[in-house]
Amino acid sequence: MAEDTFRTDATALDDGGALLGPILFLDDARDGQMHLSALVFTRGIDTPEPLVCAEGHYPFAEIAADVGWRVLRARFAAHTRAPITYRALGQSHTIRTGYDGDLNIAFASCNGEENGDLDRDPNERNAMWARLRDDHNARPFHLLLHGGDQIYADEVTLGHPLSEDWPDRVPKDPERADLRDLRAHLRRGFFERYMTFFASCPAFMELAASVPSLCQWDDHDICDGWGSLPRSRTYSPVGQTLYEVAREATLIFQHGCTLDDMPGRFHDRTGLSLGWWIDLPDVRIVAPDLRAERTRRQVMGDVGWSMMEAVAALPPTRQILFVSSVPLLGPRLSVLETAMVVTPKMQEYEDDLRDQWQSRAHRKEWRRMLQLLTDIAADTGAHVTALSGEIHLAGRATMPLGEHCTLHQLIASGVAHRPPPLAWAKVLGSLAALGEDPLEGAPITIHPLPGQAGRYVAERNTLVVTRTDEAWHAVWDLEVSGKTEPLALAGA
Template sequence: MPDAHRPRSGRRYIGASRLLVPSRMNSPSPTERFSTDRPLEAERPRCVGPILFARGARSDECRLTALLVLGEGDAPPVLRGPRGEAKPARLHQFFGWTAWGYDFALPAEAGASYALGDRAFAVAADMTGDIRVAFASCNGQEAGDGERPLDERNHMWRRLALEHRTRPFSLLIQGGDQLYADEAMFCHPALARWAKASLAEKPDIAFTPEMREAARRWYAERYVKLAAEPAMAEVVARVPSLMMWDDHDIMDGWGSHPPELQTSPVGQGLFAVAREMFMLFQLGIAPDGVSPLAPDPEGLSFTLGAAFPRLRVLLPDLRSERRLTRVMGPAGWRAFERTLASVREGERVLVVSTVPVLGPRLSLVERLMNRMPGTQDYEDDLRDQWQSHAHRVEWRDFLECLERLAVDDGAQVTVLSGEIHLAARGTMPFREGGGDLHQLVASGITHPEPSALYAKALGLLARFGEAPIKGCPIRMRPLPGKRAVYTAERNYLVLERRAERWTAEWELEKSGRSPPLEI
């Protein structure tokens, strides 16, 4: 890890997350109904899944894991595929459920499928030729997500499911905030009191067993409810997913908070709970396990690298070790560098940076907010960005890693990101004839669109330009067919390889499909 990534002393942080602003805490959330001794609800699903996880593919097979959650005591079925049966392995037991995992492979051929009980699921398992990849992020909203009407909430999931029925996807990449855990802070009165407490008070508040179990129940039930929603369930049972978490999967702004919050017993306790459920529902592994795609056997970083025919997907973990003065810690950088070393010459490389790696000059806004009273509540949102003044050296190092892939290994590098609740794209030229880095942003699939004014403000800011690597200016550009740089509509992204040429298209809620962009 470069020395520049070590924490620098002397930084002063005066902001706090919007989640933890007292004015947001005065109204009780609907989620306060949760408690550790609440009886299991009769309407809760006793069977959730399967959720399909990608484990890589070769020219002859596609390797997969299926996650199935059943009521405690229910016998899991055997998974049947063309190459025989796969027996379930117990991954976890929690609050009246048991999670089962099935590791198996499908032949890389048209018409491949697997069956669980009396249900069969077709999978586009042949990734040797033309393929289609979907990318989505920000699957929720900060408050009231569980109370939204499903027809409104999951409109874009239904559209994605319909598209898959007609033109199947081989892979679904989910790029952060698959779960919005903001309301977990209200699942126990003591957690709500901690959230309202001052920074000086937070380190002295204990994370009690009752608080832990209330938080575990909240995360577990929210994940199960999401997985049971029909439109989403149809897709994730048939399209293998690769997922990486971002802040809302833990708590809003995780890693960009002052130490008094992040290292407090409650902060660390909530992180451990979020980590447990993330491993199960987003990685498809036991909470004490290690993903077969992870180069860090110790599990300090969840960075993943997955290989497919002529395609590599790299998912660095930008949250587990994040602090005010760094994005990735020592374990994260070691893991990321191992995934970079695995890339073969000439491969297409999709790098999932949950926070956009190319964007406007947000450091100007960050410095201005430091000096303006009443704006510090939003500083964690700006500190979250690669463009923050606190991360500038590390940001340049990250971009130079991608440049080496393009120049030294002849890789074609594209970055996929979410987080900003807009559709956007940017480019940056590599040096020494390495071509262009494309940044494609698709966010969010269910998060409500922000205001047009917000999108316009970011577009104006993009005019200032940015060049973290000398001679390599970042340019934010409109989507094909658009005039504005940022598009404020819910959306998902479709990547397609056809005859070795890659294109990108955004599916936009109101204006429909964007023209294809060659990348």
Template sequence: MEFGPILIWRGTDSDNVSLAAVMSLRSENPPLGFSVGNMPVDPKRLAEIDGHVIWRFDFALPVGQVAEYAYGEQTFPVDTRYDGDLNIGFVSCNGQENGDLERDPEERNLMWNDLAARADATPYHLMLHGGDQVYADEVTNAHKLTRHWPDDLSDDFTEAELEDLFQSLRAAYLHRYGQVYSAAPFARVMARTPSLMMWDDHDICDGWGSLKPEIVDHPIAQTLFRAAREAFLLFQHAATDADVPQLFLDQTGRSLAWRYDLPGVSIIAPDLRSERTRDRIMGENGWAAMESATQDVQERVILVSSVPLLGPRLSVLEWIFNTFHIVKKYHDDLRDQWQSRAHRVEWQRMLQTVLNLEDQGATVTAVSGEIHLATRAVMDSPKGGVQQLVASGISHPAPPKLYALSLGTFARLGEAPLAGHPIKIAPLPGQHHNYSAERNYLNFRRLNGLWEAQWSLEDSGNTPWLTL
């Protein structure tokens, strides 16, 4: 699949913003001319997959203006005015588990069309993607060794067959990213708006990390992860393993957590998948990365937690499902959450880390996707409270409204994993229920120094702005 250019954020200083543009072209099609201010930019060949070459252009634009770059006959404006008012978008859950690529494009990308129209009127300075950028669950159909994943993993295979599996999965991931990235409204926004992305389970496969150890540790599963990780680096970060030490907080690449700063705001994204097991969310490398990310932050911190950091007492539901053997899938889905009984100590550690950021003088806002609903929450703190905003998903179909109402009723039980810091789930501005069952995306803005957030909902439209 051909797509691109897709802009990836690399960082900024007082003079320039560094960017990368990634694209996929058929092997016989060399890249067209790429230039900034009539100065040509040479491409870097990142990989070749299934008859396609993945290319990257590294370049810089001057800050403080609407700058431009050119590719072929097209010129793309990029708003680099970061010091004053700021517009940041947040999206998640861009797909569905089954049949995503067969959906009617107009229906599938309805909210992307809405976002693109908004970006045309008021350009975003940055787009955050909070997980499940693609739904790759069906890539396992690409090869006989994974066709019955994860229920039937054969031990009867050769190294050559494992390598053949890897190449088949690489092609399947490319095809899936290509279909998603070449959609007209997505492509229009992403060629003009730099992105920062963090993966979640569906970028690998449903429930990755919450599956049983005998599945995750199997050579076939590790081959699946290897292909998914390469695709994450290539298509979400315009990177290869050689770039990992420069782009991510963990030099070894076991954790792919990152932090980037804009004037007045630090954006931190822990990696909640690479080291995940049924009994932990992050390993030693991930926690070390988190420790380094939370030093010397800006006055505002946006914490991208791919699964919601603040939530209701899901451990009660988990106990019920486990005790009465209710559908195993739901039990695994609950195991994926910070609120799982298996992760409570680790959840407390992360919440304390957030409170430590407040002690540095930062105001912290957590943003999350994953649950296919829109909601918000507040954790009490001496500094005024930590807010969480959940926007999920931009193209995943909304669950039934009865599900949202039931979860909202359950949320009234409250939760306080840290003594003295209760968590409260709250409706979106202008909404009456704690959870909104509509496709959605989130908008941040810093306007005259004041930070606000607004949800764009498929049926209800834009919410009133919420002061953060």
């Protein structure tokens, strides 16, 4: 088969099984080397031949299994001076390197929908993945960043008596045997959702075989509103079982690891918080975990904040890409939160607003994060760009970080999730007109995307961020409107 092809069908093996993969993850980058993991999936009992690249042979080993699939991983390292070619499952793939020069980084989020996602027409569902794949074929990506909600797991709780009515009604003191049965039920549900996506989206699999992924989860990777739900739900035995299974699945399918062998880029190797950072020449990618320690009164806990303090103490870099699964900059939400208090029909959306940095419940912590990024920019001269998803719209915003630097917020949300009504985009745009200034003297401004009239765009979308001759730009691909003109991410 030709180079840079991939397996997405149930290719028969001698032992009667099938193969799918590979999917690449960037474990770490240091000392001029990329440390990578490659996942493959098989229904057979035999283990595939080792992964082969110029540096050697790397065997596959099983790290998980369920719903008839075995998940196998090979870890390998390679120098970044030249493109890396490796061979797995009988096919060759090339990884674009040269991270000290021009960079081409793709960003996507919200890969699914809350209800009926497994029943959608794959061609409709995955249309934006196909366009991103075509962009990669025209100009290869160095990295693929996933900004949250890589799957929509909201329906995995259905079909079991302990979780059927989640989160409205939760048993207070279930039997241990029933919880073990629930764990197995939920695990099958998570595995099914990940494997169904992989098997039904050849465009993603083609990307994933040659572009290393870096992921950060958001609520739907666990359940809708995780952390913003009442403590009686999330800290119940059922809630904790749901969380533990979701974390296991996230580590396997979004990071290529398990709880006892997390890659070096993670700050906390215990898995209490899944925040990470990675350093490339003149750019640092930072992805705090905004879900693991979240409660209705906090976005991050002690572990998450210790990571951010460690990031602030790192040696200077020119550019920071800050992956905030929930947008760091947005409109004033206090108007909507006040309306919910007096409007019963709106109270069902309270958890959605609690998810946002701008919620009144998180305002102090939001200011702390913005001040920390301001201090980093002032102390090191780094430019900061926040990449976010979550709201199923495309948008952008800016906020000054001192006198000579600007924080750019880029929102690309809805690679597979269909957009909300246009009226919702207009409501958010109207709220943006009220202004917001969580830090004195640093007002947030919500801008239209290049070529767009409204502040938010209600179309499915993806984002590409590039560095060319040390200048950074962003281009959105909007499903109906097409690609925007490049937006310069200047410092001021």
